[in-house]
Amino acid sequence: xxxxxxxxxxxxxxxxxxxxxxxxxxxxxxxxxxxxxxxxxxxxxxxxxxxxxxxxxxxxxxxxxxxxxxxxxxxxxxxxxxxxxxxxxxxxxxxxxxxxxxxxxxxxxxxxxxxxxxxxxxxxxxxxxxxxxxxxxxxxxxxxxxxxxxxxxxxxxxxxxxxxxxxxxxxxxxxxxxxxxxxxxxxxxxxxxxxxxxxxxxxxxxxxxxxxxxxxxxxxxxxxxxxxxxxxxxxxxxxxxxxxxxxxxxxxxxxxxxxxxxxxxxxxxxxxxxxxxxxxxxxxxxxxxxxxxxxxxxxxxxxxxxxxxxxxxxxxxxxxxxxxxxxxxxxxxxxxxxxxxxxxxxxxxxxxxxxxxxxxxxxxxxxxxxxxxxxxxxxxxxxxxxxxxxxxxxxxxxxxxxxxxxxxxxxxxxxxxxxxxxxxxxxxxxxxxxxxxxxxxxxxxxxxxxxxxxxxxxxxxxxxxxxxxxxxxxxxxxxxxxxxxxxxxxxxxxxxxxxxxxxxxxxxxxxxxxxxxxxxxxxxxxxxxxxxxxxxxxxxxxxxxxxxxxxxxxxxxxxxxxxxxxxxxxxxxxxxxxxxxxxxxxxxxxxxxxxxxxxxxxxxxxxxxxxxxxxxxxxxxxxxxxxxxxxxxxxxxxxxxxxxxxxxxxxxxxxxxxxxxxxxxxxxxxxxxxxxxxxxxxxxxxxxxxxxxxxxxxxxxxxxxxxxxxxxxxxxxxxxxxxxxxxxxxx
Numbered sequence: 225x226x227x228x229x230x231x232x233x234x235x236x237x238x239x240x241x242x243x244x245x246x247x248x249x250x251x252x253x254x255x256x257x258x259x260x261x262x263x264x265x266x267x268x269x270x271x272x273x274x275x276x277x278x279x280x281x282x283x284x285x286x287x288x289x290x291x292x293x294x295x296x297x298x299x300x301x302x303x304x305x306x307x308x309x310x311x312x313x314x315x316x317x318x319x320x321x322x323x324x325x326x327x328x329x330x331x332x333x334x335x336x337x338x339x340x341x342x343x344x345x346x347x348x349x350x351x352x353x354x355x356x357x358x359x360x361x362x363x364x365x366x367x368x369x370x371x372x373x374x375x376x377x378x379x380x381x382x383x384x385x386x387x388x389x390x391x392x393x394x395x396x397x398x399x400x401x402x403x404x405x406x407x408x409x410x411x412x413x414x415x416x417x418x419x420x421x422x423x424x425x426x427x428x429x430x431x432x433x434x435x436x437x438x439x440x441x442x443x444x445x446x447x448x449x450x451x452x453x454x455x456x457x458x459x460x461x462x463x464x465x466x467x468x469x470x471x472x473x474x475x476x477x478x479x480x481x482x483x484x485x486x487x488x489x490x491x492x493x494x495x496x497x498x499x500x501x502x503x504x505x506x507x508x509x510x511x512x513x514x515x516x517x518x519x520x521x522x523x524x525x526x527x528x529x530x531x532x533x534x535x536x537x538x539x540x541x542x543x544x545x546x547x548x549x550x551x552x553x554x555x556x557x558x559x560x561x562x563x564x565x566x567x568x569x570x571x572x573x574x575x576x577x578x579x580x581x582x583x584x585x586x587x588x589x590x591x592x593x594x595x596x597x598x599x600x601x602x603x604x605x606x607x608x609x610x611x612x613x614x615x616x617x618x619x620x621x622x623x624x625x626x627x628x629x630x631x632x633x634x635x636x637x638x639x640x641x642x643x644x645x646x647x648x649x650x651x652x653x654x655x656x657x658x659x660x661x662x663x664x665x666x667x668x669x670x671x672x673x674x675x676x677x678x679x680x681x682x683x684x685x686x687x688x689x690x691x692x693x694x695x696x697x698x699x700x701x702x703x704x705x706x707x708x709x710x711x712x713x714x715x716x717x718x719x720x721x722x723x724x725x726x727x728x729x730x731x732x733x734x735x736x737x738x739x740x741x742x743x744x745x746x747x748x749x750x751x752x753x754x755x756x757x758x759x760x761x762x763x764x765x766x767x768x769x770x771x772x773x774x775x776x777x778x779x780x781x782x783x784x785x786x787x788x789x790x791x792x793x794x795x796x797x798x799x800x801x802x803x804x805x806x807x808x809x810x811x812x813x814x815x816x817x818x819x820x821x822x823x824x825x826x827x828x829x830x831x832x833x834x835x836x837x838x839x840x841x842x843x844x845x846x847x848x849x850x851x852x853x854x855x856x857x858x859x860x861x862x863x864x865x866x867x868x869x870x871x872x873x874x875x876x877x878x879x880x881x882x883x884x885x886x887x888x889x890x891x892x893x894x895x896x897x898x899x900x901x902x903x904x905x906x907x908x909x910x911x912x913x914x915x916x917x918x919x920x921x922x923x924x925x926x927x928x929x930x931x932x933x934x935x936x937x938x939x940x941x942x943x944x945x946x947x948x949x950x951x952x953x954x955x
Contacts, residue, residue: 256306259955266295266949274376275938278349279887279913280945285322285345288378294319295949308332321345321382338389348379348414350920352443354933360412360447362516362558365487368499369932381411381448401458408451415446416929417486419509425613429505437492438503440930442510449480450517465532473524477517482557484514492930513559518552520571537584546575563608572604589637594630601625607661618663618713624656633680641688647680649700658708660715668732668775669719674704676741693750702741707734707774722774732775739773757794763787777815785809799837806830820866823859828852846893854885881918888912902952911943 270277274288281288296318303310311329318325323343330336353376355369385407392400418441421429431438458471488511491499502510526544533539550571554562581595603622611618633647653674664670678700685693707729708716722729745767753759765786771779790804812824832850839845860879862871890910897903920927920937927935 256304258301258303258305260299260301260953261955262299262951262953264295264297264949264951266947268293268295268945268947270943270945272941272943275351275936276941277943278347278351278937279915279941280911280943281347282349283322283344283346285317285320285343287321288347295947308334334393336389336391338387340387342383342385342387344383346381350414350935350937352377352379352933352935354443354929355931356443356445356933359445360410362447362481362483363485363487364444364447366442366444366489366931368489368491368493371493371497371928371932371934374932374934377445379412379414379445381409381413384408397462399460399462401456401460403456404454406451406453409448411448412445413448415484416444417442417510417514418930419506421503421506426505426509429509430503432494432503435500436503437494437500437930438506439495440492440506440510442486442488442492442931443929443933443935444484444486444514446484446516447481451478452476453478466529467531468527468529471524471526471528473522473526475522477520479517479519481516482518482552483516483559485558486511486514489931493928493932494930497928515557515559518550518557518569520548520550520552522546522548526577533584536586538582540581540583542577542579544575544577546577548573548575563610566606566608570606574602574604576600576602591635592633594632597627597629599625599627603656607659609661611663613663616713619659619661621659621662621664622656624654626654626656628652641686643684643686645680645682645684645696647678647682649676649678649680651676651678658710658716661713663712664710666733667735668729669707669709669722669734670716671704671707671738674702674738676700676702690753691751693748695749696745696747698743698745698747700741700743702743704738704740727774729774730776733777734773734775736771736773736779739771739778741772742770744768758791760789760791762789775815779812779814781811781813783809783811795837799835801833801835803833804831820870821861821863823861825857825859826854828854842897844895846891848889848891850889852885852887852889855882856884857882881922882916883918884914884916886914901954902950905947905949905951907945907947909945911941911945913941914939915941 269292270280270284270286271291272280274281277284277288286293297316298314300313301310302312309329309331311327313325313327315323315325317323321343322345324341326338326340328336328338353372353374355367355374356364356377357367358364359377359379385405387403387405389403390401394400418439419426419429420439421431422438423429429438430436453474453476455474456471458469460470461468488502488507490507491501493499524544524546526542528540528542530538530540548571551568553568554560555567577597577599579595579597581593583591583593585591601624603624605620605622607619607622609617610620628651630650631647632649633645635643635645637643655670655672658670658672678698680696680698682694682696685691707719707722709719710716719727719729721727745765747766748762748764750762751759752761763786765784767784769782771781786806786808788804788806790802792800792802794800807827807829809825809827811826813821814824815821830850830852832848834846834848836846837844858880860874862874888911892908893906895903895905915937916939917937920935921939929935
């Protein structure tokens with residue numbers, strides 16, 4: 225693989241790789257050769273300061289201080305009709321931080337070679353002002369500063385990836401494929417540590433009072449310096465009725481940084497903004513090392529195939545075996561305190577997958593498809609006493625997971641216009657035997673097995689004259705085995721009747737993925753063309769989930785509604801207008817601890833209108849206006865057992881305020897064809913964003929960390945972008 229290796233032996237992709245490959249492309253005679261080349265170059269300009277551009281610059285590939293930027297790209301294609309060899313090389317955004325290059329080189333019916341290089345930079349949309357030093361390292365130093373008097377940080381991550389691929393036709397019935405990809409990721413992203421004293425987990429840690437700070441959330445960005453390499457190889461065989469494919473996939477993740485060791489100051493700000501000494505024990509807790517994603521790898525072997533039983537029936541299958549391991553050494557990663565004799569996790573998960581399916585047409589109007597899928601994830605990670613709670617010790621927990629899925633579907637063509645579908649599905653999940661020496665936290669009980677049955681029916685009308693449409697109904701029900709109460713290191717107790725007196729499940733918390741659930745879904749589709757120049761498409765999806773668990777807490781029901789309509793109208797042969805409207809709504813009703821109930825509502829509206837056309841034979845124009853609103857609301861209530869203090873707080877605050885994101889985007893474009901070889905394209909875009917998020921700004925007050933770091937996101941952001949590009953093509 226083309227790369228630049230550092231002294232440590234880890235390799236990083238380089239921008240020169242694809243340019244070198246293109247330079248060594250074959251030289252052909254001019255006879256029977258077709259060559260097409262185009263080069264695009266131009267300038268762009270963007271206004272606004274850093275706060276105005278925070279949302280726009282998230283993936284723009286521009287530096288926050290950059291107002292003028294260059295644009296350059298090219299496309300090269302050459303084909304020799306005599307030899308059947310063709311090569312294409314393309315490049316875009318070469319003057320920004322989001323560069324992309326691609327090479328495709330092939331001989332028709334013989335071999336194919338491909339390569340690509342991609343960069344992507346992501347920036348945080350929140351601007352942080354902090355006194356921290358060493359951002360991006362594993363040992364940042366936190367220095368408390370008066371909020372707003374520190375330095376502005378640019379938290380960003382950068383991805384650089386190279387991919388190579390090769391395919392060779394060995395014979396008419398045999399083909400080999402090999403591909404690989406390496407990605408290097410660097411930078412830092414939003415992260416933090418926090419703790420509140422006093423706590424049962426730290427008895428010696430004292431709380432906040434007039435002379436000390438006993439709690440706090442600290443700004444500690446996560447450093448990133450990792451590589452992810454992937455390899456995929458496949459040998460395919462094809463006979464008259466049989467298709468076979470043997471494959472290998474490998475994934476290798478390496479992280480240069482094993483843990484994060486923040487250096488905690490001796491003083492922090494208390495909740496009212498006063499700088500006080502850190503309470504006894506708190507600094508040690510906040511300064512504990514934080515494990516970062518460890519090195520890991522996975523290897524998979526598989527065989528897939530299909531057999532054409534006759535002209536109307538086909539059978540297909542897949543069998544694979546995967547082994548994933550994680551054995552990074554604790555001390556080498558900067559982590560201590562492991563159980564005696566344990567140097568690494570020794571993580572190992574073996575996954576076996578077997579799947580078989582069929583498709584048959586027993587009658588001219590009837591077709592039937594079915595699949596049976598079995599997957600067994602066997603967790604073989606060794607057990608050790610990692611967890612300590614007072615004088616009690618618990619091991620980690622093994623998480624085996626076995627699923628069996630069956631699907632059957634029949635389609636019947638009643639007439640040339642009407643088609644019906646009936647489907648049946650069954651899913652069984654077995655989570656294995658609970659590790660008796662482990663303990664769970666946050667939930668009251670668990671389940672080993674769940675089973676879900678799904679029924680589906682659809683009626684579809686094919687396009688006749690001016691209308692086609694479909695209606696689909698789906699119903700599923702999930703239930704499970706008896707609940708298992710955790711006995712904290714002494715196994716579990718099966719609870720046949722969770723509603724029996726004295727069980728204590730009425731105020732328990734149960735995972736919604738394990739609870740009994742009833743799901744109903746409806747989907748409507750329509751395609752209408754009332755005029756030759758007008759077409760309209762629409763869709764409506766409605767779904768409701770109802771959960772039943774022993775306790776009053778947790779998710780009780782959820783719902784979703786999604787409606788979309790889009791149209792296209794040809795005003796004349798030269799001008800076209802199109803648009804769309806989409807609205808979706810999701811709800812979650814759940815009970816919370818301390819007798820609180822929360823109804824979460826999230827609604828999204830998206831509207832767009834566009835116009836394209838040719839003003840003259842050489843001038844093309846376009847305009848597009850779009851609007852997006854995403855609004856999340858939190859309706860809170862208390863039951864009669866809530867405390868007077870909780871009731872007074874809710875009455876005074878009104879509960880959590882909504883979070884709203886709105887964005888207006890106007891785009892104008894024009895393309896002028898100078899001659900057969902050259903053209904000029906101009907694009908203008910205006911972005912207006914409003915983001916009301918009380919997590920970072922509440923009534924004009926920004927969020928302040930205990931070390932004085934301030935997170936700021938401007939409420940309303942305006943950005944204007946202009947791009948002008950000249951393209952020259954020749955053959």
